[in-house]
Amino acid sequence: MAMHDVVIAGCGISGITAGLQAREHDLDTCIVERAATDQVGKKICGDLMMQESITRIEQKFGISIENYPLKGLEIRFSGIGATHVPIPLCTVDRWQLGQACVNEFLERGGILRRGLVRGPVMKAGSVAGVLTQDGAIDGSVIVDSSGVSGVLRRKIPSISCEKDLLGLAYREILRVKDSIDLEYAVLNLDNHLIPEGYFWCFPKGAHEVNVGVGGLVKGQTHLKKKLTAFIDSMGLEVRDQIDSGLGIVPLGRSLASQVHGGLLICGDAANHVNPLTGEGIAPALEDGYHAGLTAAEALEKGDVSCAGLWNYNVAFARGYGKVHAPLVFLRDFLVSLSGKELNFLLDTVIDGENLGEIIKGNLPSIEWENISTVLSHLMRFPLFSRVYSVLKKMRNIQRLYAQFPTEQGMFFSWKNRRDQLVGNTVKR
Incomplete structure (x- = not known):
């Protein structure tokens, strides 16, 4: 051949x-x-993309893709509050x-x-x-x-x-009776319903949504029951189900x-x-x-x-790798918080714009405003201490990925430093 x-x-x-x-x-x-x-x-997926990805496909390969534009990401937490992350998204x-x-x-x-x-x-x-x-x-x-x-x-x-750290995700594409009043892709962190995971609701049109649940959970039946409860909490009146399915999701660190x-x-x-x-x-x-x-x-x-x-490794590590690695720390931290802690954090310490910058890989520095916030909420000092510790880990690992070796011979030294930084932070 x-x-x-x-x-x-x-x-x-x-x-x-x-x-x-x-x-x-x-x-x-x-x-x-x-x-x-x-x-x-x-494929079983959330159908969510960044608008810039659509633009890139069209500019690079001349392929036009129909999409439903969204203003960004809305993160909800345990029915207590929400924050908006202004990153142009779309569903396809x-x-x-x-x-x-x-x-x-x-x-x-x-x-x-x-x-x-x-x-x-x-x-x-x-x-x-x-x-x-x-x-x-x-x-x-x-x-x-x-x-x-x-x-x-x-x-x-x-x-x-x-x-590897693998999770399960169950999703349904639904046609709903009433027009959907959502301009953002909704990500719901509810540790009462699903302690180590999240729900999503991504609009695909005026009467169509991609809804799902995923995380470190077991069993399709278990996930389906959780998703049904979430759909009810969103106030969605389902006309019919277009598609459904179960998928495996990689939740751990990159290779x-x-x-x-x-x-x-x-x-x-x-x-x-x-x-x-x-x-x-x-x-x-x-x-x-x-x-x-x-x-x-x-x-x-x-x-x-x-x-x-080897240049492929360098391109990943110094590009998306230094964005991905800190987000694992952040994800594990966020799902460990109670609803009240998460509400306070996103309402007082990190707003939607800051979170959007973090998702892009731009980590915040500790400014005087942060110190003032700590001083005015001394009862929350343990939470602030945890936030500071997580941000420090995120900065350290991002710095390490930005220094990924251009020569293969230096890789194992780099990997040892990465493994020391990661430690046992990922739940298993």
Whole structure:
């Protein structure tokens, strides 16, 4: 069988973006996807995207995507209060998004093969292809975009040894009777209903919503009951259910390294979902772009070793990585708070605009106003102390990711420092 320049396992957002970017450089690119072509894009997700991601897809690949614009994110907590985060968002039809991208890929000369990827083809310790039920498909650079299953990376000992934190999410797309009076995507933290998770309600139109529940919980029946209670609390009168389903969500930290000889790891396979909002499309787009670009650069230089592909690690760590890593600390802190504590925190210490900046990776500094707030609420000093500790950890790990080594030889020293900072902060 002919050798491809790039072989991609999975036709999700990161996989199709990697394929489109590889075709930008005229690389012989083959995507292996288990679903039929007309089923690509059918996935259990929140359908939420950043507006800038829509713009990027259109500018980079000429693909226009219909979307329902939202003003930002509304975070509610235990029925006590809410704060608004002004980040332009939108909801999309995930299937239409997938179809538009795969059609563009095929028009550009990409190859889409239907098959179930079972693992990597290994040669001299490097990945040199993928194994399917019909045999091997060889490639110079292999991209694991197989989602949370990570069918390739889990067969690489140096990468598979990293711990995963996986959660469940159950979502329904509903048509409702009355017009939806929501201008924001709603994220509800309610530790009475779901102690280690959250609910969401993302409008998709005047009479359509994507609602769901996710977190460190067990069982579809349990989640469905919780979601029904949340739907009632939102005052939604359901006309009919358009779709429903259960999915697995990566909730832990990103892989320390997303690179092996001949292999790049993208999207959910690398645990790149936004820890706070659960949004995975924006990081998947970023991963796919850098994977395609890195593959092209490595092939041009004739070096697809781990060192030759190392720039992909650097691009992630110094880009989205330094945004993602602090948000894991923040997510774990927020879900540990009571409703009253969360209400006080977001009403007094961190407002919606500050939280929006944090989500973008811009961490706040401790200013005089913060000190004045502490002095005027001495009874809340233990909470302020915890906030300060979390912000310090967030700044330290962000600084570390910004210093990710450009040479592979310095990686283990960096990883040891990361592991020391992370400690046992993630609940298991």
